[in-house]
Amino acid sequence: MAYNIDFRQATSDAPACLTEYLNYLTTIKNRSQLTALNYYTDLRMFMRFLKVKNKLVDANEDFSEIKISDLDDKYIKAVTLTDAMEFLSFTVSERSNQAKARSRKAVSLRQFYKFLTNNKCLCQAVGRRLFGVLKTYSKVRAVTQQTLKAG
DSSP, rough: OOOOOOOHHTTTTTTEEEEEHHHHHHTSSOOOOOHHHHHHHHHHHHHHHHHHHHTOOOSSOOGGGGGOOOOOOHHHOOOHHHHHHHHHHHHHHTTTOOOHHHHHHHHHHHHHHHHHHHHSSHHHHHHHHHHHHHHHHHHHHHHHHHHHHHO
């Protein structure tokens, strides 16, 4: 199925390390542009969340209008496990995401930070802990879904 996506235009506000990751997904991992765009959408939401949380934007600014292009690699690499877990809570309380959507966001975060860790962009100890917990989060969601279907 063909999609009419201007991938470069859609991801034009991505910070440098996110652009590098998206290129990695489409060229090295051979993921479709639509898959990479879905990862980008999740990661853009996370980065917007970080800007709001850390008061880098006006509190009244429309969430969907927050630009992420000004986030440098150092800021993105300083993310903590608490930031990731607060983001997943935010997706429930503010975005009304169900378990499946939250799990996908956890996978997006995990894969992005795994990429940063494996490419020496992020301290291995920090990165492994971050994506290890997010992997556990995704597995717990999958078991919960299976239990609900069986019950």
